[in-house]
Amino acid sequence: MTMTRSRMTRDNADPKAVEVFPLTSSDRNALPALHATFRHLWSGTLAKTAPRVAYDAFFAMTPPSPDVTFHPSTDAAIPGWICVPDKRVDDQALLYLHGGAYMMGTAPAYRGLVSQIASRARRTTFILEYPLAPETALPGALDLASGALERLLGIHGKVGVVGDSAGGGLTLATLARVAKVSAAVVFSPWTDLTLSGPSVRERASSDVLLDETSLREAARGYLGSAPSDDPRASPLFDIPDALPPLLVQVGSEEILYDDASRYAQKACAAGHAVTLQEWMGMDHVFQQSVERLEAAREALDQTAAFLDEHMGR
Numbered sequence: 001m002t003m004t005r006s007r008m009t010r011d012n013a014d015p016k017a018v019e020v021f022p023l024t025s026s027d028r029n030a031l032p033a034l035h036a037t038f039r040h041l042w043s044g045t046l047a048k049t050a051p052r053v054a055y056d057a058f059f060a061m062t063p064p065s066p067d068v069t070f071h072p073s074t075d076a077a078i079p080g081w082i083c084v085p086d087k088r089v090d091d092q093a094l095l096y097l098h099g100g101a102y103m104m105g106t107a108p109a110y111r112g113l114v115s116q117i118a119s120r121a122r123r124t125t126f127i128l129e130y131p132l133a134p135e136t137a138l139p140g141a142l143d144l145a146s147g148a149l150e151r152l153l154g155i156h157g158k159v160g161v162v163g164d165s166a167g168g169g170l171t172l173a174t175l176a177r178v179a180k181v182s183a184a185v186v187f188s189p190w191t192d193l194t195l196s197g198p199s200v201r202e203r204a205s206s207d208v209l210l211d212e213t214s215l216r217e218a219a220r221g222y223l224g225s226a227p228s229d230d231p232r233a234s235p236l237f238d239i240p241d242a243l244p245p246l247l248v249q250v251g252s253e254e255i256l257y258d259d260a261s262r263y264a265q266k267a268c269a270a271g272h273a274v275t276l277q278e279w280m281g282m283d284h285v286f287q288q289s290v291e292r293l294e295a296a297r298e299a300l301d302q303t304a305a306f307l308d309e310h311m312g313r
Contacts, residue, residue, distance in 0.1 A: 023295075061112070095149055153180055185248075208283050
């Protein structure tokens, strides 16, 4: 696949410094049917009557990697599920924080996607079962994620963090609290609950999964009494002094494009090592579509390579 790359580094805060992955002909042909599947699921009765069940069914479509086994966590500090690849790096682990606008998503539903990461990265990966909004508002999920990360750092020599969408925002908010993480990767992170990014409106017609109204409702449930620019929920507004090497992946067609790009730019300008990857033609958290998209498989390969580079083999 032809691609142009220009890595964002400590000395280059140019917002144009982004690794661009062009849309392949294979993915161009696959996208219409994939988007039709999305629309069918999210316009159906299940999505209207039981959105949390529909969301889990949506993410459970990602097939599990055959070389990964699963078992529930027995550590109260890290509730959820554990993905264990057959071949793995000793004394290292990953923490995965799932998406779902803070209102949906479960660890079991994410086993397929996370197993694809665990297999490629060859690291045992913990999928955190954090409390959902609106039943639990800020800082409930953040407190649990921070405690789980501290727990893993006390057990393993090196720990990385991966998160998607709201889980990507939660990842960045957690990294503002917890140091000593070796590397982090976020897919389409939701970093700004004020929804001030121009892409929220400019890319509304091209985003097949997200809309502004639903995100505003989800933000209200998660924030509780906190303001929408509270950095614990909107990490864009307070880049921490310390961050591990960070990979940010985003699709060109999503309304949260600016959430990803602005965070990467601000973190880079603050002196952090950030790699921003834009995948042309891709939707929100396209990495889940590993069976149907070359871009998804390549993005997960890039994720594993990034973790290897900064965590060692």
